Amino acid sequence: MPTHPTNKKLKRASLEMSLKPFKSLEPSAIDAVIAEALRQWQPLLDMAETASMLLWVSDGSEILTWNDDLEQPFEWARYIGFANEEMFSHVSDSNDPHIAKRYTESPVSFTYGDLKRVIASIKRIAKQQYGLQMEVGATFDAGPEFAYSDFKYKDHPEINRAELGGTYVNLKSHYTVVCSWSKLKSDAVSYAAYPNGIPEDLPFGEFLGKQCHHYLPALGFDYIWFSNGFAISYFPWTYLGANYDGTNLGIADYEEISSKMLSFWDIFKRECPGVHTEIRGTNYGTGMDIAKDYIPMLDLYDREYLDYPAPNSPWGALNYDFGLEITGHLSKIAEIPKDTYFYRFYANDPWFWQNPWWDYYDREPHDIYCPLAAARVNANGDVEPPGVVQILTIDTEYGELDGEAAAEILQHIQKAFKDAPDQPGLVTWLYPFREIHETAKADNQATGRVFFHDWLIRNAINEGLPLNTVLGTDTFRMMSEEAKAKMKGTVLLVSTLGLSAERLSEIEELVQEGAHVLFYGDVREPALLELLQLTRDEELEGDFQLHISLKQDEVDNNEPAHLLRHRAEIGDGGLALTLRAGSNAQVHASATQQGRERVFAISRAVNKGRMGWMRGSLPFEPAGVTHLPVRQPDECYDSSVLLRYMLQVFGYAITQKKQNQSSQAALFFVSRHENAFWFTGCKQDTTVQLHLGMPEGVPLFPGQSVQLGGATGLYALDRTFHEECRIFVLQKDRTKVLCRENQAFPTWKRQSNRNLSVWHLSNADVTVFPPVEALQNGLVEVRLNDKEYLDLSGSVHQDRLLLKGITGKIDILW
Helix, strand or coil, X not given: CCCCCCCCCEEEEEEEEECCCCCCCCHHHHHHHHHHHHXXXXXXXXXXXXXXXXXXXXXXXXXXXXXCCCCCXXXXXXXXXXXXXXXXXXXXXXXXXXXXXXXXXCCCCCEHHHHHHHHHHHXXXXXXXXXXXXXXXXXXXXXXXXXXXXXXXXXXXXHHCEEECCEEECCCCCCCCCCCCCEECCCCCCCCCCCCCCCCCEXXXXXXXXXXXXXXXXXXXXXXXXXXXXXXXXXXXXXXXXXXXXXXXXXXXXXXXXXXXXXXXXXXXHHCCCCXXXXXXXXXXXXXXXXXXXXXXXXXXXXXXXXXXXXXXXXXHHHCCHHHHHHHHHHHHCCCCCCCCEEEEECCCCCCXXXXXXXXXXXXXXXXXXXXXXXXXXXXXXXXXXXXXXXXXXXXXXXXXXXXXXXXXXHHHHHHHHCCCCECCCEEEEECHXXXXXXXXXXXXXXXXXXXXXXXHHHHHHCCCCEEEXXXXXXXXXXXXXXXXXXXXXEEEEECCCCCHHHHHHXXXXXXXXXXXXXXXXXXXXXXXXXXXXXEEEEECEEEEEEECCCCCEECCECXXXXXXXXXXXXXXXXXXXXXXXXXXXEEEEEEECCEEEEEXXXXXXXXXXXXXXXXXXXXXXXXXXXXXXXXXXXXXXXXXXXXXXXXXXXXXXXXXECXXXXXXXXXXXXXXXXXXXXXXXXXXXXXXXXXXXXXXXXXXCCXXXXXXXXXXXXXXXXXXEEEECEEEECCCCEEEEEEEECCCECXXXXXXXXXXXXEEEEEEEEECCCHHHHHCCCCEEEECCCEECCCCCCEECCEEEEEEEEEEEEXXX
16 A cells, blocks of 8 residues: 655545546456556645545436436436537537537446446545545536436426526527526426425425435435536626626626525525535636626625635636636635635546647646646735645546546646745735625626626736735735735735725735735725825726836837727726826826826835726627627727736836737746745747846746846746746846756755856846745855855845845855
């Protein structure tokens, strides 16, 4: 039996698989499949205190039809392609190649008894061969694509209809999903919970809850997973919903929608008590979900129905909208119901043709390093990485257990956790989790403010904003002064939505003591107007000319077009702010319309700190039913990039060099681990280069050269980059400086563990960030030009080492 280290990085490692690998139901064959699956992913399992296997059996219809008969066969997900094809408008005819086909010529026939034996085997093999206590989870999916279902689409199609305000609502005529608050028509079929049939108008939550209460323990399941937005939204795939049809916002009633959704949870938890329930959620963020569907996630947390928030969406692999993935992830982990949260990686797909590691990611690990550079701040001011890693899935559409993919993916997950954030990154989002709910609940006409909130940040991350740390406002309220002081090393990104005078005074106090704060959104709170030295004027919308004084991205040596087309209904209202007379604030951007000017971005010093503000606008135009917002014409400017430009007022020069206007910006994040800076990101357009400069100087990455001689360096990083930086350099002379990991040779004092060497410095000021413990214990040594060791007395300043006027080569050892 293998031994397991006691210091675990994870609370749980969770694997997901379908039944496709089980091509024989002989006991020895079942055991062999499970043993091989666990062997391939053992390094991940070894990282965790507990383990689980989420089993994709069908689409959840096997739960709905369960009648306590273990010998009864059931329909399972043995297809590649779209089942229930009549539900999909893009499936054109009966010969369409997208229609579901069996994954192998003769798939096995499963009975409930066979499934019970598979579950028992998973637990037994995990315990006997790998020393693991492995739980097994059941799945329920609301959609039609995974498996054919007579229950959903022939016997009880009424469960796919959502009633609101006395009428049935839908955005598409074909595609529907199970509505959690629907009611069933009566039938005379025998079910485990209803042996005499379903009574008329039975709430679906009551039926599912009672069926699960019978089914889960009978088969050996330990928990249930609600997939693809089920029990959260009736519109999981689109940014539209019951409250937004693409043209009109605030068209539904908050109390009605939220009450209907919560009624499912109240009933389900009553009928299936004590069963652990996990959710996949939608593809969107907390504020996005509230704006489109009034999803009351706060109530689910307060009622203790969930142990974990929904994980990061796998949708980024399909549409490359990683800004949406990160925004959604940060907004969901800002506040958590208990003590940790998920990271989920989309490795394979057992239902369709794609296996993302090979087909979408090109074996590039950006969707590992970027989400795992994200973390939440707790009430102690400490940073918490995810405690659960889940792999969707470990088998392919042909039932293959791909060990090569597992080996490649695992090395990156292990490294990402080795480098996991342990203090706030460059920018931290103060996320108003409670305030977003309260704003939408109090006034449905405020939906536009909520909609604006998350979508602006999604656009900004896609434009390269280095945002990968989040702090919920409830958590912020619980922090001591000592905990809040830990936020002084980050730029606190603060929404103006729901910002009360009391909260503002706490933020102002932080700035007075040296913190950096960047506000975004319209300003209505009088105390914030006073603090920013702004005043309100007539609200304007429509077309503006945007004037920007900050350093901008270099695009073919041309300035981008600055036509701003502002829509008030999704843009946090109209543009209304002007600078107060006598203000000492510095204007960085302004918008003009027919001679009328509105300030768009400003900053001002406040005692030891500095604060900035950017108004923001969304470049979306009214459109029909789409998954994602439709961008305005190319000549219209996306102002979200200004959040990245505004970091210049705090000393962070981060711009990008692009071949042309259509070049997609690089994703870019800066996290901290053991006092190092980790620069992580992804370039979908590999021709894009980065200009980087920090308050301490130009960053050096081991193994790379950079041309120095100014405030920034130009970098041609890989498509996926995850670069450690402990050294920053400021020098006027133009030289090509090289940093390398070098041999950790013995010195006169000790045997070193690490050596970073830097060549070709010219009268340079060098700032070094060794591990704090090594710095405080006097273990850091610096050798100049392979000869003398520098006297470092007076060079240590808190968490860094400052070296002045260095020329030539240095070795930095500890």
